[in-house]
Amino acid sequence: MNDVIHIALRAFFALITLFIVTRLNGKKQLAQLTFFEYVLGISIGDMAAYVATDLENNLVHGYTSLLVFALIPFLVDYLSLKSKFVRDLFEGKGTVLIKNGKVLEENMKKERISTDELLEQLRLKGNFKIADVEFAMLETSGELSVMPKKEAQSVTLKDLNSVVDAEHEPETVIMDGNIILDALKASGHNIQWLNTELEKAGVTLDNVFIGQVDAQGQLYLDLYNDQLQIPEPSENQLLLATLKKCQAEFELFALETKSSESKKLYNKAAAKLQNAVEQLTPYLK
Template sequence: MPDWLNIALRSIGAVAYLFILTKLIGKRQIRQLTYIEYIVGITIGSIAGFMAMEMDGPIHHSLIALTIFALFPVLLEWLSLKSKVIRNVVEGNATILIKDGKVLEDNLKSERLTTEDLLEHLRMKNVFRVADVEFALMESSGELSVLLKSQHQPITPQHLELTVSPAEEPQAVIMDGAIMDEPLATIGLNRNWVRAELEKAGVALENVFLGQVDKGGQLYLDLYDDKLQVPQPTEMKLTFATLKKCQADLELFALETKDRRMKLAYRIDSEELQDVIDQIKPLLIR
């Protein structure tokens, strides 16, 4: 067998076996590496390179070494699940770097971080003032977790005691100028609905790069030509405005009529309609 073909086959075998071992190790080790996993990753790469290029040695020796090194972090992970002591040794602990807006210099030195490093990590979390931070911890993965002081946290609907509709994933029903049938079926729509919405928007299907439908049934379009502006859907807002007008008309009728029975009926209808509006407002106004 020619040397080049031998190297090619060994390289393909090494890549295939590394892929199998990576699947065995799992996604967690891909996302973040502990000290042991970092060491194992470097060693496995070296062994795989040796396996591909060393044509004199038997290939099964390299496979055995790869298997042992790959199974080592799996074993440690299993032991870590059973013992917190082992987990602390293998994965380490989080370190508090900022507390009550004060930088803990000793902890910063223990993590071998400079002031510039800390500020960079904070900027990556959209924090530019140390005084705004309640807690900042360096996780064992090397990521910085930041908790802002209450007065500097972003305002949410809960802070304002507002009720909003739950967020749901929009369905991509048009991609690259083609209608996607499976997402349409998921939300109970069809191609005729998409074509009707495109006709209302005055847009040709082949000009649509991406089309998404939210849970309210509104189609949002992104065109290939970024200079063209697509009108935003207004059906929900118009529906809300119509309901509010009906409720206001009922209140007006209750004020104008002289018939006490009709006045009471109009007032009751107005209150009931207002209850309906309050319930569906989060779905219509987003």
């Protein structure tokens, strides 16, 4: 029984050590690991299993070897940052497989890449015809980087000489039927605006799974009930919603301004709009 407890404790601490080593090694995915890092990872895993199960093994010696193997990648990474020779030695170099629209058969043989594998990698990149590929390189991670020919590339806004506003990440203002106040404030809106938008869409807050505001101030709603279609608001409803939105923005301006005169002016405008909304609501609903 004592041996079982001993093995369980050794396995637990070996697992903790592996977790710490993995976290310190960064966030590289398996496909991003070099061959050297892959071999080291396997070795460290085998050593941790050996330390956990071999009761006759000296625990200090086992963890010392683990520590040495864990420190080697950090040393190699440091030297790689300082020297291109070390970087090429441990990480390797990319291999060009297609250049100027021509397949380089010798490089394919060197990397042991068959024609079927090349075609598969091209298809995964959305290129079904070799004739459309200008350049392709097999990276050190094993991924294939592809540059299509100019005539096979998608048209971009730059090609059309079109200038658009910079895109920003959307703010998730509703999650699981709850309003995220910090995100709502970051989007430049307040609760009154959000309630107006929900009223415009004809949905209640508790039926909203996710709500996001994009860079243009548009609210996207995903409902719990996928069968429920968000109706398009009528012109009267849009007018009413716009009035409520303006009233809410005047209140927001009044809260944000430090000028007492401006605050009074915004509050007065908000009160007038509120009065107009109350009078027009029966006719616009």
